[in-house]
Amino acid sequence: MNAEEALKETLLAQVAEVQASPALGGAVRRRHRRRLARFRTAGAALVMVAVAGTVPAYLTMTSAGEPMSSPTEREAVATIRSGIVVPDVVGRDAKVAGQVLKAAGLNVQSRVGPLSSDLPAGIVVSQNPPAGGDAEPGAKVTVIVSSSSEAGLKVNKPQKLPPELGDLGDEGGHRFAGVDFVYFPEGLKWVPSFDSDTFGKTSNSTSWSESGKVTDGYGIQVIVYGGKAVEQISERMAGYGKQGAEPIDIRGKKAYLVSVGEPPGELANDKNIPSGEPRARVLTWVENPGLAIEILMSPDYAKKIDADAELKKIANALRPAR
Amino acid sequence: MTDEDESAFDEFLASRSTALLRTAILLCGASQHDAEDLVQGALEKVYRHWPRIRHDNPQAYARRVVVNAAISVARRRKVIQEITFARPPDTAVPPFDVDLREALFAELQRLPTRMRAVLVLRYWEDLSENETATLMGCSVGSVKSQASRGLARIRERMSSLEGALR
Numbered sequence: 001m002n003a004e005e006a007l008k009e010t011l012l013a014q015v016a017e018v019q020a021s022p023a024l025g026g027a028v029r030r031r032h033r034r035r036l037a038r039f040r041t042a043g044a045a046l047v048m049v050a051v052a053g054t055v056p057a058y059l060t061m062t063s064a065g066e067p068m069s070s071p072t073e074r075e076a077v078a079t080i081r082s083g084i085v086v087p088d089v090v091g092r093d094a095k096v097a098g099q100v101l102k103a104a105g106l107n108v109q110s111r112v113g114p115l116s117s118d119l120p121a122g123i124v125v126s127q128n129p130p131a132g133g134d135a136e137p138g139a140k141v142t143v144i145v146s147s148s149s150e151a152g153l154k155v156n157k158p159q160k161l162p163p164e165l166g167d168l169g170d171e172g173g174h175r176f177a178g179v180d181f182v183y184f185p186e187g188l189k190w191v192p193s194f195d196s197d198t199f200g201k202t203s204n205s206t207s208w209s210e211s212g213k214v215t216d217g218y219g220i221q222v223i224v225y226g227g228k229a230v231e232q233i234s235e236r237m238a239g240y241g242k243q244g245a246e247p248i249d250i251r252g253k254k255a256y257l258v259s260v261g262e263p264p265g266e267l268a269n270d271k272n273i274p275s276g277e278p279r280a281r282v283l284t285w286v287e288n289p290g291l292a293i294e295i296l297m298s299p300d301y302a303k304k305i306d307a308d309a310e311l312k313k314i315a316n317a318l319r320p321a322r
Numbered sequence: 323m324t325d326e327d328e329s330a331f332d333e334f335l336a337s338r339s340t341a342l343l344r345t346a347i348l349l350c351g352a353s354q355h356d357a358e359d360l361v362q363g364a365l366e367k368v369y370r371h372w373p374r375i376r377h378d379n380p381q382a383y384a385r386r387v388v389v390n391a392a393i394s395v396a397r398r399r400k401v402i403q404e405i406t407f408a409r410p411p412d413t414a415v416p417p418f419d420v421d422l423r424e425a426l427f428a429e430l431q432r433l434p435t436r437m438r439a440v441l442v443l444r445y446w447e448d449l450s451e452n453e454t455a456t457l458m459g460c461s462v463g464s465v466k467s468q469a470s471r472g473l474a475r476i477r478e479r480m481s482s483l484e485g486a487l488r
Contacts, residue, residue, distance in 0.1 A: 007430075011446045
């Protein structure tokens with residue numbers, strides 16, 4: 001049997017039993033209605049805030065101008081002045097939402113919500129307390145931000161690196177997540193795409209490849225860990241040591257250059273990766289208590305260069321920016 | 323949307339949804355449940371624009387939406403897996419007494435996302451090299467090279483299995 005036939009048969013065998021449910025049409029239409037409903041709700045909430053915002057100003061003006069006659073009005077002034085009207089940020093870009101809430105004197109906590117195929121990533125889908133409610137100054141407002149199963153459509157498009165994350169790209173900068181990556185093997189281009197907090201909080205990751213295209217695989221991937229994520233890396237490294245990996249030295253710091261297996265933290269061996277399978281090489285070390293770095297080389301790219309030597313060169317040349 | 327649009331959409335689903343679902347499963351190696359969710363999302367988009375696209379090859383449009391969504395899901399999983407696991411989970415099959423198909427499917431899941439997509443579109447959807455290139459927004463040459471590299475991996479895995487069984 002040749003490979004094409006084997007492949008066709010494999011594909012067929014995998015899905016021969018699969019049938020779309022007859023209820024699919026109903027499910028699609030329900031999804032469509034939910035989507036419409038969400039947009040309408042967001043619109044209604046905006047109107048409500050507009051009203052909530054104008055009322056206190058009007059009452060304040062009248063109270064300053066002439067003495068209050070009706071006790072109900074007096075009360076209204078008192079109630080509204082006691083707190084902040086929570087602005088509506090549903091449907092807005094998460095960053096803008098944060099600015100709006102902070103400007104109103106509130107604190108913001110954002111969480112990533114469930115996958116949504118209807119919204120682009122980074123849009124606020126709900127907030128608590130809701131818009132129009134009263135809150136004490138400095139109160140916390142939790143916003144749920146959309147992640148998107150269509151993120152790939154977005155990831156497919158080049159992303160622009162926000163200045164606080166670095167200056168890679170056309171300008172020829174080499175800073176990413178507070179680290180200056182001074183050296184990379186010749187011919188590698190930055191892939192204009194990055195991930196934040198995908199590998200634990202706080203982590204930032206980006207990659208370089210020969211084509212520099214977001215649609216191709218990575219050649220070298222870099223993950224910069226800060227905050228809590230640094231502890232995870234320390235533990236992972238201790239585990240490498242226990243499993244018998246020999247540490248190496250990167251600018252006076254203990255580092256491990258290993259092939260990793262499964263589950264995370266386990267070194268590759270013949271049980272968790274059959275021999276002959278490609279193994280990605282990973283160089284890991286803790287730079288300081290607030291910074292750990294992992295540099296990963298894809299098996300494909302590793303074949304073309306001296307993988308370990310290049311990984312060490314990248315690590316020895318880089319400098320934390322702070 | 324008119325009644326006629328609605329019934330045409332139902333006809334479209336009846337004839338195409340199983341194929342779309344199968345393609346989605348093959349592209350991202352997802353469970354049927356996850357793939358259904360993905361396909362529903364894609365079809366909602368088709369439904370949204372149905373009156374406009376129904377006369378203009380809705381099948382190609384739907385396939386493109388499904389393929390894009392599946393590639394992105396697969397790619398995202400792949401990045402995480404490659405970093406943390408170095409290889410996808412549940413593929414640690416011992417080389418002995420395995421079903422050849424299962425081993426090949428596992429190998430397929432390990433291919434780079436777009437390479438796998440090229441193989442699925444060429445050998446499952448039976449698209450031509452030209453059609454595949456148009457759908458994936460790349461050159462015909464890139465389709466050719468990805469397909470031949472992907473097949474080479476499959477071939478390699480086949481021969482290593484045959485070696486192990488001997």
